[in-house]
Amino acid sequence: MPDARRYDPEDEPPEPAPVRRLRLMVSALIFVLIAGVVTVAATLVIRLGAIEPAKAPPIGAERLSLPAGEMILAMGQGGGRVLIATRDAEGVERLRAFDADSGAESSVTLIERD
Numbered sequence: 001m002p003d004a005r006r007y008d009p010e011d012e013p014p015e016p017a018p019v020r021r022l023r024l025m026v027s028a029l030i031f032v033l034i035a036g037v038v039t040v041a042a043t044l045v046i047r048l049g050a051i052e053p054a055k056a057p058p059i060g061a062e063r064l065s066l067p068a069g070e071m072i073l074a075m076g077q078g079g080g081r082v083l084i085a086t087r088d089a090e091g092v093e094r095l096r097a098f099d100a101d102s103g104a105e106s107s108v109t110l111i112e113r114d
Contacts, residue, residue, distance in 0.1 A: 061103025066096070085111065 015023075059082055066072070070086040073093065077083065082098045093111040098104065 057100075060101040061098070064098050064103050065105075070094075081106065 057077075059077065061082075064082060064084070066084070066086060067088070069089045071088075072084055073087055074085040075083065077100060080100050082100050084096045084098070085093065086096060087093045093113070095109040095111055096105060097107045097109075099106055
């Protein structure tokens with residue numbers, strides 16, 4: 001029966017210094033990489049978790065009147081005004097501004113596309 005020997009780490013020749021240094025640098029690089037990924041993930045969680053949609057103040061006017069046949073394209077409000085982008089049957093687009101409290105139309109601006 002052949003001589004069965006068990007593995008003994010002390011029988012191995014010593015590891016050369018450049019290999020030992022390379023192993024330490026790779027270990028340090030892995031640690032820095034993991035720390036960077038954890039930092040980026042934590043930053044994303046903190047930033048995205050803190051975002052809350054802005055709440056628009058309520059419109060005081062009960063009714064906003066648009067001319068018949070105009071279709072609303074977009075709507076927004078701010079500064080005590082309600083802005084409504086509309087398109088009529090001929091395809092002409094307008095930006096209409098209304099007072100948020102009374103609902104009265106304060107201005108109309110034609111929108112021209114190039």
